[in-house]
Amino acid sequence: MIRRAAIVMLCWLVGAPVVSAPELAYNLEAREIAKGTWVIEGSTGNFSRDNGGNIVNVAFVITGDGVVVIDSGPSRLYGEALRRLIESKTSEPITHVLITHHHPDHAFGSQAFDPDTLYMLDGAREMLEEEGDGFSDNMYRLVGDWMRGTEVVVPANTLEPGILDVGDHRFQLLELTGHTGSDLVVLDETTGVLFASDMVFYNRALTTPQSPGLMIWAGELARLEELPYRIVVPGHGPIVSDDSAFRQMADYLGWLYQTLTASASRGLSASEVMQQPIPHRFDAVEGAEYELIRTTTHLYPKYESSALVLLPE
Amino acid sequence: MTRLAIIALLATSLPAWAGLPTDPYGSPMWEYNVERYLGNVAPVVLDEQVQVKVPPFAENSSQVPLTVDLSNYPLPIREMVAWVDLNPIPHLFSLTPGPAPATLVSMNFRVQQATTVRVAVLDDDGVWHLGSAFVDAAGGGCTAPSMTAANPDWEQNFGTIRGGAFSRVDGVRFKFSVMHPMDSGMVDGVPLFHIEHVVLRDSASSDPLLTMNLSESAAENPMLVFEFGHQTPDAVLWMRDNNGNEFERKLGGQP
Ligand SMILES: [Zn+2]
Numbered sequence: 103m104i105r106r107a108a109i110v111m112l113c114w115l116v117g118a119p120v121v122s123a124p125e126l127a128y129n130l131e132a133r134e135i136a137k138g139t140w141v142i143e144g145s146t147g148n149f150s151r152d153n154g155g156n157i158v159n160v161a162f163v164i165t166g167d168g169v170v171v172i173d174s175g176p177s178r179l180y181g182e183a184l185r186r187l188i189e190s191k192t193s194e195p196i197t198h199v200l201i202t203h204h205h206p207d208h209a210f211g212s213q214a215f216d217p218d219t220l221y222m223l224d225g226a227r228e229m230l231e232e233e234g235d236g237f238s239d240n241m242y243r244l245v246g247d248w249m250r251g252t253e254v255v256v257p258a259n260t261l262e263p264g265i266l267d268v269g270d271h272r273f274q275l276l277e278l279t280g281h282t283g284s285d286l287v288v289l290d291e292t293t294g295v296l297f298a299s300d301m302v303f304y305n306r307a308l309t310t311p312q313s314p315g316l317m318i319w320a321g322e323l324a325r326l327e328e329l330p331y332r333i334v335v336p337g338h339g340p341i342v343s344d345d346s347a348f349r350q351m352a353d354y355l356g357w358l359y360q361t362l363t364a365s366a367s368r369g370l371s372a373s374e375v376m377q378q379p380i381p382h383r384f385d386a387v388e389g390a391e392y393e394l395i396r397t398t399t400h401l402y403p404k405y406e407s408s409a410l411v412l413l414p415e
Numbered sequence: 416m417t418r419l420a421i422i423a424l425l426a427t428s429l430p431a432w433a434g435l436p437t438d439p440y441g442s443p444m445w446e447y448n449v450e451r452y453l454g455n456v457a458p459v460v461l462d463e464q465v466q467v468k469v470p471p472f473a474e475n476s477s478q479v480p481l482t483v484d485l486s487n488y489p490l491p492i493r494e495m496v497a498w499v500d501l502n503p504i505p506h507l508f509s510l511t512p513g514p515a516p517a518t519l520v521s522m523n524f525r526v527q528q529a530t531t532v533r534v535a536v537l538d539d540d541g542v543w544h545l546g547s548a549f550v551d552a553a554g555g556g557c558t559a560p561s562m563t564a565a566n567p568d569w570e571q572n573f574g575t576i577r578g579g580a581f582s583r584v585d586g587v588r589f590k591f592s593v594m595h596p597m598d599s600g601m602v603d604g605v606p607l608f609h610i611e612h613v614v615l616r617d618s619a620s621s622d623p624l625l626t627m628n629l630s631e632s633a634a635e636n637p638m639l640v641f642e643f644g645h646q647t648p649d650a651v652l653w654m655r656d657n658n659g660n661e662f663e664r665k666l667g668g669q670p
Contacts, residue, residue, distance in 0.1 A: 369581030369590045371521035372480035373468040399474035410577035413664040
């Protein structure tokens with residue numbers, strides 16, 4: 103029986119016409135979290151061929167005089183699905199696509215939008231220009247076919263921090279540095295929604311490879327928390343209407359900093375740091391072990407170096 | 416790549432000699448590298464007391480941390496050899512301990528692709544005790560140009576050594592880093608330029624605490640850690656690269 107099945111299989115393989123891969127689709131769904139304000143919530147996983155890189159929160163605001171989009175998603179396919187989703191909710195034109203920072207999950211869906219509507223902070227634009235192709239190679243490797251046709255688009259328009267009025271909405275644009283060195287945070291003063299992007303991760307371990315420093319990040323986080331927000335949309339993880347995302351984020355940053363500092367002062371090797379257990383209070387934080395390995399790789403050498411003294415000849 | 420494929424082919428067609436256990440990781444280079452670095456005479460046993468700690472994946476293929484933890488390994492140590500199975504030049508280091516062997520050794524290595532990492536320790540009876548670990552990698556660590564050489568200031572920092580001695584419940588841990596490009600010779604137009612010899616000596620008696628030979632798989636700007644369990648010597652570090660540059664520093668003892 104088994105043998106026969108194998109032969110049938112073989113015939114099927116030889117005789118079968120070239121079958122194209124199953125059609126990939128993101129099936130994006132938007133949730134209205136405030137008046138005219140929609141969020142598409144991604145998973146808290148890592149980039150994979152299962153999720154197509156849809157691990158990110160993307161949002162749009164229908165202002166009465168055009169749509170403001172915050173981040174364009176991880177791929178061309180995602181960007182196109184996002185645009186169709188927006189068009190299904192409103193007939194207003196998309197006037198602003200604000201790319202919060204240069205990471206691929208936030209910036210790689212931009213091809214789907216009119217280039218004249220794409221905006222980014224100057225520093226972030228420069229980094230996207232420099233590192234975009236490297237990110238792109240990595241994304242093709244990690245999520246495969248979902249990336250088909252995706253090319254790095256560096257937004258044409260430079261975004262200045264300050265006030266942006268569109269329709270009935272007044273947005274406060276803030277430039278911060280903690281996550282990548284150039285991070286846009288958008289506060290919609292009209293609704294009190296804080297689009298924190300990757301300055302805030304919630305129930306998802308933060309990614310640190312481009313962070314200028316954990317304590318810089320923590321300081322800026324404290325500043326953000328002072329803002330008159332009602333709802334927080336983190337870059338990754340669930341949307342909350344209290345300070346729980348800020349609490350967890352500050353705690354987690356503090357723990358990371360303590361861990362790296364204490365480890366360096368004890369002379370621990372990087373592999374010893376990577377193997378340290380994650381405290382149970384972070385059980386809800388997805389990807390903590392994985393990100394500890396990445397954080398240690400990128401940030402620990404500085405801590406190690408400052409715990410050693412220059413040895414004279 | 417082709418050469419590697421041929422070697423792999425050769426390796427799989429070699430007969431296993433008596434006493435070589437099956438590789439729990441099923442590496443195609445198992446027998447070939449064991450024979451290459453340990454010979455085919457001394458018996459080899461798999462030993463979990465030789466703890467090889469590497470991350471499950473390489474976030475940076477040019478700097479993958481390795482820690483060899485021998486704190487639970489009960490036997491005397493005559494030699495220690497480490498290699499990275501699927502690197503173009505697998506050998507990472509060989510280490511000869513002094514009378515009181517280091518109980519922990521750590522350094523970073525490069526990976527060219529996902530691979531097993533091996534550390535073998537020779538006991539007094541001539542038996543190799545071998546520990547393994549696997550690291551996943553996107554690769555390219557051996558053939559990526561060094562970051563140091565790409566930085567125009569590297570010559571200024573060349574040979575800068577930072578170090579420290581950290582007290583332990585029993586003994587002392589020495590940790591030091593040296594700015595050195597450690598060019599593997601596998602990047603076009605960049606010849607091999609790396610630290611080959613590392614020696615730690617007891618500053619009072621001049622007896623070696625350990626001598627170590629490094630190979631092409633070692634990462635640039637090496638950060639080395641050695642822990643000694645039952646003594647607290649003042650140590651002198653001496654290193655030499657293949658261009659004849661020598662480096663000597665006092666590492667201090669237990670603070
Ligand atoms: Zn990000």
